[in-house]
Amino acid sequence: MKREAITMMLNGVDDNYISETAVFHPEHIQETHERIIHLKKKRIITFALAAALMLALGISAYAAWNIHQKRQSELREQMKIEDNAVTDYKEEKLSDAQIQTEGVTLLSTVNDGEFQKVYVNISPVEPEIARNFGRMEENEDGCMICYDFGFTTDGESFGFATPAILTDTDGTITMEELIDAAYDEETKTFTMECACINTMFSFDKPFDLTLVLFRETQNQNDHTTDGEIIRTFGTVTVYPTENTVRNITFINPYSFENAATGGKGKVIGVNLSSFNVDILVTHDNMENMYSTNVELNEEEREEYLKEQLGWLQAMDELSQSMVLTFSDGSSRKGFGILSSPLENGILINHCGLGNHSIDINNVVKIQIGDKTVWEHQ
């Protein structure tokens, strides 16, 4: 594609994206919504119980109970919890106390290796707020206004809650589809995912999670953002869950090369868990590459960046060409690296698997491209 075509392509960018990116919208790094979700058409509702509840609780409480149950079922199906025997996923038992029409209802929790993900239903969320999720509008003063859902464990630092992915799709998912699936207009209930980073809680004790709605006002001139909490939905107590890991070390590490410098690298193994694959790597000059104490002049920086980009490209290529084969002959391939921390002399390339779990005990073969790097004996 030539420069003229690239220019033509950029000229076609939608006004909403130009406007949205006029100022920075602080948001936690999250995966894109490119996931393929296979939702089984199965409903686990006993109609006798439903009828009894309707009589006992009234229509609105029944509707709330119904949506909590429905969402739990959809999350479980979509993440293939039962199919893949995921032990790290904990679903809350819905008690009478949780059959409520307003507030926060804890649905389930799972540790994906990078985040403690908490799924909740929040209500009431008015349709105009839900339908405009993520949309920015310019106000009379030229500031960008946006409504966002947030969560906090200490009342001071906030993360962004995002609509849980509950829809069945063959490719990318639009925001409208995402909202359609996660928002129930009848009960004004929004199903949200809160991805808590490990600094927000302690693994050895329960923590309180509070959900809020806040309005952000972004000043386009000085790039500042003000947040104002306009509603607190409520608080639930969350018990952190474990992340079970299966470590596989390659007897013969897979060798690769940095095309920019000729440097050598090795994939020494993988850590598999239900929702993520860590590709374990060592390569030349690794300590220098990932040290935060290196001071460089402009020329050195250019060399450094060239080398680093060479490594990133090489590692991205091998992560894209990695194939996990399961005992039933099925496979998963093409993992995108989300982060690469250096721990104890090993570079851990963290590849999230989105909302689609794998059965870690059923992996029987690992390939990188055409080469088999590990096989179950």
Place this chain on the structure above:
Amino acid sequence: MTDTEIINLFFERSEQAITELDKKHGNAVARVARNILGNTQDAEECVNDTYLGTWNAIPPHKPSLLRTFVCKIARNLATKKYHSNTAEKRNSQYDLALDELEEYLSDSDSVEEEYEAKELGEAINSFLATLNRSDRFIFMRRYWYSDPVQDIAKMADSTTNSVTVRLFRIREKLRQYLEKEGLLV
């Protein structure tokens, strides 16, 4: 003065509209022009042309997002000027940004490419929809606004390194997306 008041001044054909537009959105317009043209004198001319373009466009247009509207005019004028400049004058952030994309989006086939603007516009918008907002911000600031990586890092409260790495991954993703859509061979 609010954007609505400025637009009203345009509708009243008051020259004060230009003064107020410059006061409120002049920096953003100048930045877009400067990033693309890499030359203060050319950028100043482009800003003046942008104001003239806005004067001619409002009315009949009544933009809901005034800043976006004028930045688009500035970008269109600046890119036209850029393409008419001689090769040796090309040394702007826009050049660097285009180089980065061109390197990634080069076809392996030597077949003469023919694209339609509509097709390309649809592709880039679908691709942008797949990015999270944070990555979309970085991509747009680099390739639409042509901001230097250092400036983006500052705006996003991040490091130059981190932004460079993320841009690298986004470009790779764009390449794969365009290949899937059949726009790259």
